[in-house]
Amino acid sequence: MDIGISTAIFYPDVLTENAVELLAAQGFRTGEVFANSFFEFTPEYALELRERADRVNFRITSVHTVSSAFEPYLFDAYPRRREDFFRIYQSFVRFAEILGAKAYTFHGLVKRPHRNMSFQDVVYIYDRMIYEGLEHGVALAQENVSWCLSGDLEYLKRLKDAVKEPLKFTLDIKQAVKAGKRPEEYLELYGKDLVNLHLNDHDASAPCLLPGKGTYDFRGLREKLAAVGYEGPGIIEVYKENYTALEDLAASRVYLERILG
Structure with a gap:
């Protein structure tokens, strides 16, 4: 497994294109790009970002964005608003394609849709x-x-069974913990449709820590990932307060490579 990292770990202090270069300098060769503004998912910016990532040999495998700013409106009760935000989604998919990303990490609905939406x-x-x-x-x-409908296992199962094309999944360990679930419960549901993995650690007092700083059983996770045939990347995704220096991130990568790599 390639151990990568999300550019979201720098928010809001570092511009996305600079984040890629900083992470590459720490030995990361794989990552998820978090677009922090609508400006950042234009074709012009995508081409610039792809060029800079290629220059430092940083492969972008997935993308994420300011989900709360537009994803819920994809399910708005007003049809024209839905179409407006679907066009924004289309621009974000094109952004991902230019970067060479194969997955778009999606939050979806924050709460139950409007009563006019079945x-x-x-x-x-x-x-x-x-x-x-x-x-x-x-x-x-x-x-x-945890704070969206997608924290609910029953909702996810219902959704997975209902869509025409296979719905793919990103497993986030800390979000499972925050929802009061074991990450493995989500993994069992996702199965072969898992395409992205957010890695973080935790202990009894903190739901999100840098991998290697908590008590999570990554060796057990490795066995369960092997059972579903997962061959994608493992993306370190923590918050800015979970580390003090860039070297901490590199050390966490080395720790995970020993177990999952």
Whole structure:
């Protein structure tokens, strides 16, 4: 497994393109790009970012974005608003394609949709999004997020069973912990449809720590990933307060490479 990292670990102090270069200097060769503004998922910016990433041999495997700023509106009760934000989604998929990313980490609905929107309406929107992504070689990778509907295992199962095309998934360890679940519960549901993995650690007092600083059983995770045939990257995703120096990030990568690499 390639151990990579998310550029989100620098928010809001470092511009995304500079984050890629800083991480490459620490030995990272794989990562997830978090676009922090609408400006950052334009074709012009994507081309610049791809050039800078290629220059430092940094492979972008997945993308993420300011989800709360537009993802819920994809399911808005007002049809024209839905179409507005679907066009934004299309631009983000093209952004991912230019970068060479194969997955878009997606939060989805924060809460139950408006009463005018049925579950089948939600499924139809997912089907459109999945198809649009496939047209550009990008998988829609639903992430388990504790403060969204996707933190609910039953909701995820219902969604997975209902869509026409296979829905792909991002497993985030800390979000499982925050939802009061074991990460393995989500992994069992995702199975072979897991395409992205957010790695972080935790202990009894903190739900998110840098890998190697907590008590999570990464060796046990390795066995369960092997059982579902996962061959994708492992992306370190923590918050800025979870480390003090760039060298801490590199040390965490080395720790994970010994176990998962």
